[in-house]
Amino acid sequence: MVGLTRVGAAKLSVSRRQRATPYTPRVTALGVTDFSVVNHTILPKGFGRSVAEDYWHLRSAVQLWDVGCQRQVEVSGRDAARLVQYLTPRDLTAAEVGQCLYAPLIDDDAGMLNDPIILKLAEDRFWLSIADADILLWVRGLAHGMGFEAEIDEPDVWPLAVQGPRAVELASRVFGDVLRDLPFFRFVPVTFAERPLLVARSGYSLQGGFEIYVDGFDRGTAVWDALWAAGRDLDLAPGSPNLIERIESGLLSYGNEMTRANNPLECNLDRFCRLDGAIDCIGLDALRRIAEAGPERRIRGLRFDGDPCPPCQHPWPLRVDGGYAGQVTSAIWSPRFEQNVALAMLERTHWDEGTPVSIECGDGSLRRGEVCDLPMEET
Amino acid sequence: MVGLTRVGAAKLSVSRRQRATPYTPRVTALGVTDFSVVNHTILPKGFGRSVAEDYWHLRSAVQLWDVGCQRQVEVSGRDAARLVQYLTPRDLTAAEVGQCLYAPLIDDDAGMLNDPIILKLAEDRFWLSIADADILLWVRGLAHGMGFEAEIDEPDVWPLAVQGPRAVELASRVFGDVLRDLPFFRFVPVTFAERPLLVARSGYSLQGGFEIYVDGFDRGTAVWDALWAAGRDLDLAPGSPNLIERIESGLLSYGNEMTRANNPLECNLDRFCRLDGAIDCIGLDALRRIAEAGPERRIRGLRFDGDPCPPCQHPWPLRVDGGYAGQVTSAIWSPRFEQNVALAMLERTHWDEGTPVSIECGDGSLRRGEVCDLPMEET
Numbered sequence: 001m002v003g004l005t006r007v008g009a010a011k012l013s014v015s016r017r018q019r020a021t022p023y024t025p026r027v028t029a030l031g032v033t034d035f036s037v038v039n040h041t042i043l044p045k046g047f048g049r050s051v052a053e054d055y056w057h058l059r060s061a062v063q064l065w066d067v068g069c070q071r072q073v074e075v076s077g078r079d080a081a082r083l084v085q086y087l088t089p090r091d092l093t094a095a096e097v098g099q100c101l102y103a104p105l106i107d108d109d110a111g112m113l114n115d116p117i118i119l120k121l122a123e124d125r126f127w128l129s130i131a132d133a134d135i136l137l138w139v140r141g142l143a144h145g146m147g148f149e150a151e152i153d154e155p156d157v158w159p160l161a162v163q164g165p166r167a168v169e170l171a172s173r174v175f176g177d178v179l180r181d182l183p184f185f186r187f188v189p190v191t192f193a194e195r196p197l198l199v200a201r202s203g204y205s206l207q208g209g210f211e212i213y214v215d216g217f218d219r220g221t222a223v224w225d226a227l228w229a230a231g232r233d234l235d236l237a238p239g240s241p242n243l244i245e246r247i248e249s250g251l252l253s254y255g256n257e258m259t260r261a262n263n264p265l266e267c268n269l270d271r272f273c274r275l276d277g278a279i280d281c282i283g284l285d286a287l288r289r290i291a292e293a294g295p296e297r298r299i300r301g302l303r304f305d306g307d308p309c310p311p312c313q314h315p316w317p318l319r320v321d322g323g324y325a326g327q328v329t330s331a332i333w334s335p336r337f338e339q340n341v342a343l344a345m346l347e348r349t350h351w352d353e354g355t356p357v358s359i360e361c362g363d364g365s366l367r368r369g370e371v372c373d374l375p376m377e378e379t
Numbered sequence: 380m381v382g383l384t385r386v387g388a389a390k391l392s393v394s395r396r397q398r399a400t401p402y403t404p405r406v407t408a409l410g411v412t413d414f415s416v417v418n419h420t421i422l423p424k425g426f427g428r429s430v431a432e433d434y435w436h437l438r439s440a441v442q443l444w445d446v447g448c449q450r451q452v453e454v455s456g457r458d459a460a461r462l463v464q465y466l467t468p469r470d471l472t473a474a475e476v477g478q479c480l481y482a483p484l485i486d487d488d489a490g491m492l493n494d495p496i497i498l499k500l501a502e503d504r505f506w507l508s509i510a511d512a513d514i515l516l517w518v519r520g521l522a523h524g525m526g527f528e529a530e531i532d533e534p535d536v537w538p539l540a541v542q543g544p545r546a547v548e549l550a551s552r553v554f555g556d557v558l559r560d561l562p563f564f565r566f567v568p569v570t571f572a573e574r575p576l577l578v579a580r581s582g583y584s585l586q587g588g589f590e591i592y593v594d595g596f597d598r599g600t601a602v603w604d605a606l607w608a609a610g611r612d613l614d615l616a617p618g619s620p621n622l623i624e625r626i627e628s629g630l631l632s633y634g635n636e637m638t639r640a641n642n643p644l645e646c647n648l649d650r651f652c653r654l655d656g657a658i659d660c661i662g663l664d665a666l667r668r669i670a671e672a673g674p675e676r677r678i679r680g681l682r683f684d685g686d687p688c689p690p691c692q693h694p695w696p697l698r699v700d701g702g703y704a705g706q707v708t709s710a711i712w713s714p715r716f717e718q719n720v721a722l723a724m725l726e727r728t729h730w731d732e733g734t735p736v737s738i739e740c741g742d743g744s745l746r747r748g749e750v751c752d753l754p755m756e757e758t
Contacts, residue, residue, distance in 0.1 A: 012391040013415040013424040014692045016708055017511060017634030036392040037416040040511065040634060045392040108523050113516065132396060132419065134513035137492065138520045144487050144661065145524015255396030255419060282523065313393045329395055 018042055021068030022158050022220020026228075030238045038069035038132045045240045052335045055244040058207055062166035063239030064227055067204070067211070068158035068220075073116075073128040073136045077150040080124045082280075083143055087128075088118075089264065089281050090272040095120050100185040100200050104264040104272055105135065110286035111260040112267060113138060115252060117202060119187060119213075127213075129159065131254035142282070158220055160212045162227065166234045167209035173230045175199055179210065187213075193222060204241045206249040206375065243332045247341045250301060250374025257299055257329045257343050263287065265295035266345065268374075297326060298351050301376050302342040302359070304369025308333030309340045310362045318344060318369075319358040325350040328359060337376070346371060397421055400447030401537050401599020405607075409617045417448035417511045424619050431714045433616075434623040437586055441545035442618030443606055446583070446590070447537035447599075452495075452507040452515045456529040459503045461659075462522055466507075467497075468643065468660050469651040474499050479564040479579050483643040483651055484514065489665035490639040491646060492517060494631060496581060498566060498592075506592075508538065510633035521661070537599055539591045541606065545613045546588035552609045554578055558589065566592075572601060583620045585628040585754065622711045626720045629680060629753025636678055636708045636722050642666065644674035645724065647753075676705060677730050680755050681721040681738070683748025687712030688719045689741045697723060697748075698737040704729040707738060716755070725750060 012018070012035045019041040027044045034046035044066050046054075057063065075084050085092050088103040095101055097120050105114040105128075114135050116128040128135060140152045162171050172179045175190040179199060182188055187200035198213040214223050228236065252258060258267050264287070265273065274281075275288050302318075315327035324347070331342035342359075350357065355371040391397070391414045398420040406423045413425035423445050425433070436442065454463050464471050467482040474480055476499050484493040484507075493514050495507040507514060519531045541550050551558045554569040558578060561567055566579035577592040593602050607615065631637060637646050643666070644652065653660075654667050681697075694706035703726070710721035721738075729736065734750040 011413045011425075012389060013413050014690050015415070015632075015635050016692060016694060017632065018416065020692055032389055034392050035389045036394070037397065046390075107519060134516055137513055138516035140486060141517045141520025142524045145521045145526075147524075253394070253396065256394050311393050313395060313399055315395060 012037070012042070021066055022214065022217045023066035023068060023160065023224050026221065026224050027066050027238055032238070039071045039130065041069035041071065043067065043069040043240065044238070047238050051243055051332065054239055055242050055335065057235070057237055058164050058205060058239060058242050058245055060165065061235040061237065062162060062164035062170050062209075062231060063237055064224065064231070065161035065163060065239050065241065067161045067241075070129050070159045072155050072157045072213070073130060073139055074125070074153050074155045075128065075139060075150055076125040078124065079148040079150045080126060083139070083148045083150050084118065084126045084128070085279055086142070086281055087139065088272070089274055089279070089284065089287055091274040091279050092118070093279065097122055098186055098188065100187060100202050102272070104267065104269045105138075106264060106283040106287065107260065108283050108286065110263045110283040110290060112254070112258045112262050112264060113260060115254055115267070115269075119198075119200065127155070127157070133254065155215065156217055157213050157215045158217060160214055160220075160223060160227075161203045161209060162212065163203045163205045163209035163239070164207050167207075170227060170231050170234055170236065171199065171210045174226050192226070193219070195219075197223070204251060205245050206251070207245065243330065244334050244341070247301075247330055247332060247343055248334060248336070248376045250343070250376070252299065252343070253330065257345070262345070263290050263295065265290055266297050267299055295348070297345050297347050299374075300344055300346045300351050301372040301374045302328060302344045302357070302369050303337060303339045303372055303376070304342065304359050304367045305339065306361075306365060306367045309367070312342070312362060314362065316362055317360045318346070318350070319360065320350050320355070325357050337378070340367070340369075341376060342369070391416070391421070400445055401593065401596045402445035402447060402539065402603050405600065405603050406445050406617055411617070418450045418509065420448035420450065422446065422448040422619065423617070426617050430622055430711065433618055434621050434714065436614070436616055437543050437584060437618060437621050437624055439544065440614040440616065441541060441543035441549050441588075441610060442616055443603065443610070444540035444542060444618050444620065446540045446620075449508050449538045451534050451536045451592075452509060452518055452531065453505070453534045454507065454518060454529055454531050455504040457503065458527040458529045459505060462518070462527045462529050463497065463505045463507070464658055465521070465660055466518065467651070468653055468658070468663065468666055470653040470658050471497070472658065476501055477565055477567065479566060479581050481651070483646065483648045484517075485643060485662040485666065486639065487662050487665065489642045489662040489669060491633070491637045491641050491643060492639060494633055494646070494648075498577075498579065506534070506536070512633065534594065535596055536592050536594045537596060539593055539599075539602060539606075540582045540588060541591065542582045542584045542588035542618070543586050546586075549606060549610050549613055549615060550578065550589045553605050571605070572598070574598075576602070583630060584624050585630070586624065622709065623713050623720070626680075626709055626711060626722055627713060627715070627755045629722070629755070631678065631722070632709065636724070641724070642669050642674065644669055645676050646678055674727070676724050676726050678753075679723055679725045679730050680751040680753045681707060681723045681736070681748050682716060682718045682751055682755070683721065683738050683746045684718065685740070685744060685746045688746070691721070691741060693741065695741055696739045697725070697729070698739065699729050699734070704736050716757070719746070719748075720755060721748070
């Protein structure tokens with residue numbers, strides 16, 4: 001298993017198939033050193049600093065993230081609202097234009113297909129701002145088969161994230177004071193270079209900030225450059241979703257923490273599952289059966305001892321008294337807790353806070369750890 | 380644009396989301412230096428030798444490729460045959476069990492969604508061996524919406540390719556002489572370690588060879604090791620789909636040569652489009668309209684002058700007399716032709732063999748080239 005972590009030393013091949021974003025020339029000029037691939041698009045993951053250095057910076061200053069890989073699936077037309085509701089057990093009936101809604105998407109077995117932010121642009125127009133999966137194909141297949149009258153496409157929109165405690169100052173300098181009072185998970189149109197631009201108070205960290213839905217590949221560098229210039233005195237740096245911060249905050253990553261083999265209750269998304277028949281959604285029967293029996297496992301936090309752990313490329317088994325107790329799905333050393341922190345899928349019998357577990361770590365070592373709640377709090 | 384090619388110097392981040400294959404420990408031990416990501420799975424792309432060195436070796440010896448990223452979508456059950464036929468304009472009526480069928484998958488606009496090899500395992504059981512897209516979601520969405528009675532899932536199957544002129548010798552040493560006479564695009568069950576294993580005469584090169592559909596992640600290293608041991612005297616080396624060979628051979632790469640914006644006729648797949656109403660397939664009306672008017676562009680070969688070109692990460696525009704004539708989608712220096720070779724989408728007015736074109740190359744240079752037929756022949 002040790003060999004697997006060496007994958008990290010290999011380079012990423014480039015081609016048209018793994019799409020660049022409008023910001024790729026900028027992050028390249030800033031010395032990007034690591035990439036991931038999400039939605040057939042490259043995601044910068046590092047700039048030569050350690051993940052810990054990036055973590056402290058994200059918690060104290062402000063960062064600009066190229067999250068163009070967070071592609072949008074636009075659903076519009078006569079049946080758009082009915083179709084989007086059919087995709088998720090979250091009740092969207094009272095959703096307002098200008099609202100962002102985190103929503104599990106499930107299949108007919110209640111298996112998780114994605115966990116996008118849904119932006120309600122109009123009564124008959126939505127963006128699903130997705131994690132890594134071709135949800136466009138899923139929605140188009142469903143719509144064709146069920147005869148929904150809707151347009152489903154990927155618009156020319158490339159999100160850029162501004163994250164960190166100084167994000168409000170930076171974003172309002174560039175886009176106006178309207179952003180200072182924008183509530184969490186709301187979006188507004190601002191004006192940039194005499195054209196409208198949607199900005200949401202949201203993002204893939206708990207440090208505060210915005211996601212800018214840059215519509216038009218050709219506008220990308222202008223928006224990046226305006227933010228970059230305005231951030232000079234704010235210690236602005238390029239960044240990326242930070243694994244330490246994400247784990248401590250309990251932010252899930254589709255494909256890591258959960259796959260199609262998991263249901264929303266296993267992902268602690270109970271509050272986004274309306275099961276009483278008030279909405280028409282795929283997978284509701286399966287979800288009801290699961291809810292009645294109760295989920296067999298749930299995502300929990302985990303802290304564990306020993307040296308900084310390697311990257312978690314395969315789930316690591318958890319044991320209690322030698323028996324299977326669950327699996328670690330993401331893990332890294334936390335410089336704040338001075339312990340390894342992880343997200344894990346714990347079996348029902350072992351998911352209580354404080355449960356001691358053994359971790360079969362990817363480096364072959366056996367570590368002692370303890371189940372904890374999310375987000376992780378300092379003790 | 381120069382900066383973009385530097386993406387190739389950045390490392391690929393690892394996580395559970397970008398899946399390892401059963402062969403990852405072996406290719407890592409053999410010094411893999413480059414990866415791509417296909418179907419959320421890592422694809423080895425280089426082992427420290429140049430693409431040209433790998434090319435000559437592939438044409439003269441035999442290589443073992445980790446193509447576990449070529450995931451299978453298994454469709455089985457009462458309506459399986461009807462559902463699979465509904466996905467493609469290729470007439471599958473006369474398909475036989477044991478046959479591999481290259482087939483365009485299209486959507487309701489006749490846009491290309493994928494170009495898998497379909498393996499007919501039984502009258503009611505198929506594998507779609509796919510290029511990079513979540514076809515599983517597409518098929519599940521369609522099946523749910525249309526009420527097809529079928530099971531659709533991703534089986535635990537991890538293809539391994541043996542490619543090159545000595546592939547027959549190598550594969551038959553390990554799996555038996557039955558492979559010597561196996562016709563192209565047929566598969567048979569062989570016995571390995573007392574269990575059946577499907578082997579097809581196929582692969583993503585024109586140098587000959589097999590794809591071994593290793594069913595069971597845990598069988599992977601045993602199959603790899605058996606081939607590795609048997610190839611010692613055959614100059615066996617680890618390899619990967621080779622860009623020079625692929626371009627010269629005219630083998631398409633979904634996401635590079637074509638996307639959902641292209642139809643099968645633009646991809647020269649006319650012979651796989653049955654339009655007379657004998658089959659029931661999605662997108663047939665759109666495809667008929669396109670066929671009547673004739674496609675507006677087609678994929679062609681291209682050879683062009685100058686120094687070895689950079690990787691083609693964005694399509695490069697082609698010009699004739701200053702006007703738009705098409706775009707290059709994949710390109711590399713060919714040591715055999717001592718010219719750059721490319722695959723390109725040529726507009727109807729400029730797609731004839733021998734048409735001279737100007738290429739706006741990714742390094743900022745303007746190159747002179749000429750349209751050619753595929754596969755490329757030595758002149």
